[in-house]
Amino acid sequence: MSQPPHHPADPICWHIVITALFAVLACVRLTIPSGPMFDEVHYMPAARNLLALSDAVNLEHPPLGKELIALGMLLFGDEPLGWRIMPLLFGILALFGAVRAMWFLSLSRAASLLTGLFLVTGFPLLLQARIAMLDVFMLSFVMLGLWQCAGAYREPETARWRLALGGAALGLAMAAKWNAIPIAMLPGLAFFIARAWQGRAHFLTSNRGWPIGGMTLAEAALWLAVVPLLAYAATYWPFPFYATVPGNPTGLIALHRQMLDLQTQVLPPHPYQSQWWQWASNTRAIWYLYEVTDGAQRGVLMMGNPLSSLAALPALLWCGWAWWKQGRRDCAALLVLYLVSMALWVLAPKPVQFYYHYVLPHCFAMAALALGVEKLWQNGERLTPAAIVLGSTGVFVWFYPILTAAPLAGEQAFLDYAWLVGWR
Template identity: 25%
Template sequence: MGSRNSYKLFTILLIIMTIGYSIVALYQLGSRVAPETFWRPLQAEETITIDFGEIKKFHSIRYFGGIGDGQYLFELSTDNHSWQEKLNLNFHGIFDIYVWKDAVLDGEGRFVRITVLQPGGRMYEIGFLGPDGKEIIPIQNIIQSTTPAHLEGNAQRIADETNTIPELPSFLNGMYFDEIYFARTAFEHLHRMEPYDSVQPFFAKILLSLGIATFGMNPFGWRIVGTLFGIAMIPLIYYFGLQLFKKPFYAFIGAFLLTFDFMHFSHSRIATIEVYMVFFILCSYYCMLLFYQRSFYEYPLKKLLIPLFLSGLFYGCASASKLNGIYSGGGLAFIFLTTLLRNYRVHLKIKREYQDFNNQDFTSNSSNSVMVFPHYTKRIILWCLLFFIVIPLTVYALSFIPLLLVPNRGHSFHDLVQYQINMYNYHRNLKATHGYSSPWWQWPLLIRPIWMYQGQGLPEGKIASISSMGNPAI
């Protein structure tokens, strides 16, 4: 009775802790508001003239760009005849995407003329800030030098969602760190565009795109699915520990430590791919643990194969999420071989007993038991060729379906093979470092946590920063 009450108590505590973590993880995850329409000029020297109705003083512009490089010249005029060059804006379609940025536009005038120097970039929204750098100056009219040949060429779109312009650009209303690669690629998968990130398989980004498809291309949309995976990891760790230790107290300790781990928290709330890989690795090891704990002499073959099948499936999902997941197969193989060795020792013991007592008390039963290990082992190994080679490779290959769906490019099986070669060469030859990196041995010592975000434009005396590190208390 006491044991049953203990299970019930820790299950209730787990539910409370998971709900508490969910509230914190979902709090200020990101805005659900972001510009949706964009202007994409296709011709150089195209101009638009923005009329503010009367002479205004300008401090800066606040703009939100998307995929594609662009360069724009901003000029001011009081009379729509004489112009002063004020800003040459180079928009980088990789590092400047889906984030609000400011650029100085110091001067006064009634008209602003924007000349396209490099076409092709997507400009979602532009806000013109008054002398205090906060007030959005209302636009009266936008005059385009050419008649747009397509909807995306309509310059009116840069000022049709002014309600989305934030008072302060931050991680809450834009991308930060590696979101510029992974969330962008998830968006491209949805819209059958050529994917930017080609150095990792696509499965995690397909999962990430589900949030974008549901909530839109905004910070909440591209972060929510990873956050839900991070939340699900807490009960997963609990039941992993329960299966491992058979005591709910120790299982709860494991879930408690994960709940308050900083790295788990920060990586669950950013639209990158690590959280998916780790989740599926945990699932694959949990299933392999079930296989490890089941004796060949107590379970039918079917109940031994089911956890192996699931382990292989989750292993394929982990590997198709990020290439690092492939390495988890080494641990799975070790546990698998250890399980075979343990059952082989039982087999030898039964075989000796059978030889010692042959034609005596339990000849028939012993004879059947002696045959269990070779009978099971042959079949298990054959099935594992399917579970841990064919199925993972199939999952991995299927993750590249978005590439085959890109129109006009004509991607083929040869392209898929070339993708794998390119990924291998990229990671093999990668020598790039950055100011936030640290050697592997420093990670558990928390000497140099990875720095993901630094707030800009904050009031004096305030800072905003996001780092990924373990919890020193843990």
């Protein structure tokens, strides 16, 4: 008799452990600097005005991220802990969502744990979890949405409530930042393509077949199209209550036209602006902070881990090969997610872009690296996987002071970390 298929045990306890480790690392010196750094100067005033319902500002971005920052300020005060507590919590949630999504996508314990390791040591997630900006909220809801969509695929008996939660999370991701829009469209589009590809005569009404048996295309559209839009629209609740909304837009459509105009306006050049190829090659960084503050010279450097960021590029190429030659759906999903999230910045008419726009593609790149390292190990390779894992961890340990605003030796201490001209 044939053996039953192997079903690896869910490593949720290890996922909790690695998430807790990340929480500890992200909490260190969370309230330093004691003043705003980098783009906090844009979002903190928007949150203050929201609490006062005075003037709506920072209209170029949707409101959810600013509402969450305002919630932190309401609970913990208008001070560093209040500004950064919600980014911290959602950064922690983003990591947990990412490893859970990777588990359901790949059913590989090793790949899900390696994804967590590379995200913890990869720099961008840690940095965005420690600053009052919008990207970490978008990232967190994207990962929660993908987790639930992947779970619905693996466990069809839970598909309805998972897709309802996943759709709501993807709608909230768009409400945090528009970067999430291309990713939020993918689950519904994938469902449609999968059903159409199977060629059933009545695929529009059939509830049979991949990716989720027992669910029609119409029901999937409810969870993956209608629910996200409703969740997105609900986050605009403060606008009727603001004392002043610049431009006096009459309704959501007019407001969105104004937001789009602000997004595509021509801005003056910024010393830290960069292009998408510089993000992938990790050759252009941002100094969120470098000054004497809180009694010492301190810095916060936004970039990717010099080892894992570059190692992820051949891993992404391998994912494409494994998809083509071996039909691996996990590799296909990660490559598509990476390319779609990058394509936004290749095609978007936004003239000034920054490395932090790479946070979402970077997460998919780290997951691809996890699959690549696992495959090397399965093939009997030992040196290369060990070098990537231990090397990335060692680089993270070296850079940790400059990621968390630790006291530095002096004004020229940045040279210990700014190895390339583009990192200065």
